[in-house]
Amino acid sequence: MRVGILSYPMLFQREGGLQVQVRETIAALNHLDPCMSAELVDPSRQQLAEFDLIHVFSAFNGNVRLVESAADLGLPVVLSPLVAPSWNRSAGLRARVADRLAGRISSYSLQTSYAQTKRALQLADLVIALGEAEREAIVSGFLTDRAKIRIFPNGVSRQFFTAQPEQFRHRTGIVGPFALCVGAISPYKNQLGLAHALAGSELPLVLIGPVAREDHAYLQNVLKSPWVRWMGALEHHDPLLASAFAAASVVALPSRGEIFPLSVLEALAAGTPVVMTQDSALHIDGAEQILRKVAWNDAAGLREAMVALASRPPQRASVQALVEAFTWQRVAAQVADCYRELVPEAHGAV
Structure with a gap:
């Protein structure tokens, strides 16, 4: 199975938790199963159609376009959205009202970041939250189907x-x-x-x-x-x-x-x-x-x-x-199971 990993273009121009999460997840996935190949996708040189599955990290910074492109090709999409726990029901309601107002004012030529994030969550086949609080934020703030959300915490090097x-x-x-x-x-x-x-x-x-x-x-x-x-x-x-x-x-x-x-x-x-x-x-x-x-x-x-x-x-x-169980190997095993669930026929193919 060939897995394409994507995020926003400027991701590795700085260093932080998301950068570590992406690197460590890719490395652990590639050590886990010789029949699975995970790699960062360069959209300027590679086609998404070359992959069996797409995993997008972060639902922000325009990444909805990555999810849309993969969905248009019929590729399964896993999304690790990184939604802040502050997104509750009332915050989501306010954001939807603001989105409708922005649409009316701009003759629907303007779309808010909230609307883009909500669409990315809706299009994804499976969503990975880092904890219960993030899952609740995804469900309450963005009206996402709870059934397609899994919780896999990060690991520690x-x-x-x-x-x-x-x-x-x-x-x-x-x-x-x-x-x-x-x-x-x-x-x-x-x-x-x-x-x-x-x-x-x-x-x-x-x-x-x-x-x-x-x-x-x-x-x-x-x-x-x-x-x-x-x-x-x-x-x-x-x-x-x-x-x-x-x-x-x-x-x-x-x-x-x-x-x-x-x-x-x-x-x-x-x-x-x-x-x-x-x-x-x-x-x-x-x-x-x-x-x-x-x-x-x-x-x-x-x-x-x-x-x-x-x-x-x-x-x-x-x-x-307290954190002995927080390993990137454990994260990779859980994520890989999700990949196989979405692409069962590709199991065993690289």
Whole structure:
């Protein structure tokens, strides 16, 4: 079976969770079954008709056209939409009203991103959600048939389970407790709010992540806090990143919203507790004391949770145990079963 993987054209011009998800899924699929070949499609050189099945990652950024093209060819389509949990019934209703108004004003020559996402979800033969919260958002916000939605959480790369703190501490000279935040530097990720929350806590803050040109001024505001240090961006496979997770006393992700953040899984795999936004699809049974969730703008709650975890750290092994089952091999096996369900006659053919 030949599987074509697609997303929006600029996907790999930056680094983030989606990029890791796509790479790791492709690699795990190709190691799983010699009769299955998964590859990134270059639409400028390859025809979708060359593939037995198309898997589109992200329902946004114009990706509905990919789904439409595959559907027109009669190809089965799997869609990993990455829908934010904030899409509930009322938000969907407002978006549909806005879409109708936009259509009337523009003589129906304008289509909203909501309408495009909704159409992509409707056309897909199977939709993969990362958690129960995302599935509910897909159903309630976009009126998608619940029966065609499966839940497969992301995996964690193995290097985070074996990470040790010594490399990071040797490279940086940081020897005491510190908080870590990994992600793009931006108001949406809320590093400034995190820095303010930790003011006077005696818990230094280390930031790792890229910064876009338009957010350089934001970064400078964050760095006005003398207890904040920015290390720039690190590649996902860089051993220093895994070592940073292992060295940190607590990892924070106080974003305005997250779907299924890989950095949280990676921190837990390294044995480090996490404080993150409550607006997320990520849920791990039994993790309430190690994975704390607070409102992104609750500075007092954020500070209290981080200081508590840093001052009374859980055993590393107990933290890692929470995410032992989150492997990319397991994800690939579940996804491959879906492919075979949609293209049973192609099983055994490459």
